[in-house]
């Protein structure tokens with residue numbers, strides 16, 4: 001019997017997220033601004049710019065599983081106080097933006 005299970009292919013174009021849309025997402029889901037590790041609220045540095053010419057889009061990290069071709073696409077932001085790196089599922093953000101288009105950014 002042939003196994004027809006398909007593995008998703010990573011295409012960066014599937015995860016284009018404008019910085020403004022990412023901020024709207026964080027506000028909509030009520031993400032806390034206090035760092036879960038140090039408890040401070042000194043802001044977060046969001047990784048942006050998949051290429052040097054455009055920093056208006058959130059950087060997407062492809063987190064490959066240890067075996068096979070499966071992956072988890074994530075956005076990353078760093079606590080300005082302690083350096084803790086918070087990751088957010090790019091799939092969740094993309095789905096939310098699709099349901100809540102801005103049209104402004």
Ligand SMILES: [Zn+2]
Pocket residue numbers: 035036037038039040079080081082083084
């Ligand atoms: Zn922190």
